[in-house]
Amino acid sequence: MQALDLSLAKELLEQLTDPEIPVITLSEMGILRAVEQDNDTVVVTITPTYSGCPAMQQIREDIISTLQQGGFAKVEVQSVLSPAWTTDWMTDNAKAKLRAYGIAPPVCTSQQAATTQPISFKVACPQCGSMNTAVVSEFGSTSCKALWRCKACREPFDYFKPF
Amino acid sequence: MNHDLFQYVVRQADNCMVLCQRLCALGAQGPELEEDIALSNMSLDLLGQARALYNYASTLEGKGRSEDDFAFMRDERNWYNVHLVEQPNGDFGDVIARQFVFDAWHINYLKQLQTSTDSTLAAIAAKAIKEVTYHLRHSSQWVIRLGDGTDESHRRMQRAINHIWRFTPELFMADELDQRLQAQGIGVDLAAVRMEWDNIINSVLSEATLTRPPEEHPAQGGREGIHSEYMGYLLAEMQSLPRAMPGCQW
Numbered sequence: 001m002q003a004l005d006l007s008l009a010k011e012l013l014e015q016l017t018d019p020e021i022p023v024i025t026l027s028e029m030g031i032l033r034a035v036e037q038d039n040d041t042v043v044v045t046i047t048p049t050y051s052g053c054p055a056m057q058q059i060r061e062d063i064i065s066t067l068q069q070g071g072f073a074k075v076e077v078q079s080v081l082s083p084a085w086t087t088d089w090m091t092d093n094a095k096a097k098l099r100a101y102g103i104a105p106p107v108c109t110s111q112q113a114a115t116t117q118p119i120s121f122k123v124a125c126p127q128c129g130s131m132n133t134a135v136v137s138e139f140g141s142t143s144c145k146a147l148w149r150c151k152a153c154r155e156p157f158d159y160f161k162p163f
Numbered sequence: 164m165n166h167d168l169f170q171y172v173v174r175q176a177d178n179c180m181v182l183c184q185r186l187c188a189l190g191a192q193g194p195e196l197e198e199d200i201a202l203s204n205m206s207l208d209l210l211g212q213a214r215a216l217y218n219y220a221s222t223l224e225g226k227g228r229s230e231d232d233f234a235f236m237r238d239e240r241n242w243y244n245v246h247l248v249e250q251p252n253g254d255f256g257d258v259i260a261r262q263f264v265f266d267a268w269h270i271n272y273l274k275q276l277q278t279s280t281d282s283t284l285a286a287i288a289a290k291a292i293k294e295v296t297y298h299l300r301h302s303s304q305w306v307i308r309l310g311d312g313t314d315e316s317h318r319r320m321q322r323a324i325n326h327i328w329r330f331t332p333e334l335f336m337a338d339e340l341d342q343r344l345q346a347q348g349i350g351v352d353l354a355a356v357r358m359e360w361d362n363i364i365n366s367v368l369s370e371a372t373l374t375r376p377p378e379e380h381p382a383q384g385g386r387e388g389i390h391s392e393y394m395g396y397l398l399a400e401m402q403s404l405p406r407a408m409p410g411c412q413w
Contacts, residue, residue: 051290052211081215082286084293114296138297139201143208147197163293 004037004072012070013044019058020142023101026059030089033080041074042067047085049163050143086110087144087163098160099126104148106162113162118146125150126157135159167340168281169223170243171350173233174386175272176216177244180234181394182265183209184401185252194255201301202258208294215287235405239394246382247330249394256316256323259305264327264364266299268334271359275351284349303367310371317372324368325376332381335360 013035016026026032026046034045044063048056060077067075087106095105104126106113113121118135125133130152138161140147145158186206193199217233247265252258273295276288309320337345337353344350368375382391405411 048211048290050208050211050294051215051287052207052209054207080286081290082282084286084290086293110293114293117300137197137201138301139197139204141200143204143294147200161297 028094104159128153174243179209179213182248240388256319260323263302267363271356280348307371310373328376
């Protein structure tokens with residue numbers, strides 16, 4: 001069996017971003033879990049953010065086409081549910097990128113969010129930086145976001161839900 | 164194949180799928196934009212959970228049935244969801260009442276299922292529980308806001324709770340299959356789920372200044388494939404396209 005260049009595969013996959021949030025890579029999001037070799041096939045393991053995340057199909061196709069263009073003939077993408085994806089895995093770098101893109105990053109852990117009313121948290125407006133903000137709805141434009149508004153600059157904004 | 168486990172998985176998948184379909188129908192019909200988005204998001208979460216469960220059921224069965232085969236190619240008598248989830252949307256109070264009693268059951272069912280000795284069910288539950296935490300908070304807040312709101316909102320929320328009540332006992336009816344799987348450490352203890360459900364229901368209804376209705380004339384039979392009159396219409400709408408055009412793709 002010939003060893004495949006998995007570090008090249010990983011390098012290629014590093015460029016892939018979340019289809020919904022094009023400034024964050026799959027790896028920074030914690031969606032990309034493993035890149036391994038099984039005989040002559042590259043096996044990429046991913047995990048969904050939410051059970052119903054509609055971006056998963058796109059992500060799957062992106063991974064296959066990127067690796068195939070990079071010279072890997074056989075690519076398989078498998079999805080695992082455990083351990084369940086959490087925003088706790090998101091790096092500080094990823095959070096800074098989210099903020100710059102106009103999405104407020106999670107301000108607490110998944111566990112804290114599950115047991116505390118959202119009104120008790122202070123979320124800075126990603127547009128003007130004011131802490132004078134309020135939750136409008138815990139459900140937003142995608143599964144992973146909530147809808148907030150800034151009372152200072154009067155703009156609505158997306159908040160990446162702690163999950 | 165473990166027939167018990169297969170049936171157990173399909174029952175829960177059907178609960179998620181049918182409630183998903185009900186909430187789906189509210190897309191672009193919510194009372195306000197934010198609520199429209201919230202109901203659609205909850206519907207999407209339930210769809211994702213149903214897909215994971217159908218996938219697992221298909222693996223257990225080993226006949227190569229797809230998720231779509233489960234959702235679109237089964238007739239009414241082969242659906243095993245509880246009557247609660249197939250009840251029509253009615254007004255917004257009815258939607259919230261149905262959601263609230265289901266969410267309060269769902270979260271406690273999942274809390275137990277995540278410690279199942281079946282690792283796939285445990286993983287599906289551990290993921291879903293995070294989603295359902297948001298669902299329950301949302302439906303509870305609406306029950307409280309409407310119940311403790313104006314005279315009119317209070318009247319309609321109480322009416323909705325009264326109306327949905329007879330569909331709640333079925334959530335806790337453990338038949339022999341449930342008992343066998345519970346004994347194996349795979350299935351949940353529905354009596355324990357019931358206790359936790361009672362706590363949530365009593366606390367939220369009390370804060371909402373609503374009265375818990377008496378338990379009368381409980382509906383049952385859904386988990387054996389015997390459904391209310393609404394189920395046929397729901398399936399007709401949900402299944403018409405793939406049946407008219409088998410194998411069609413977007």
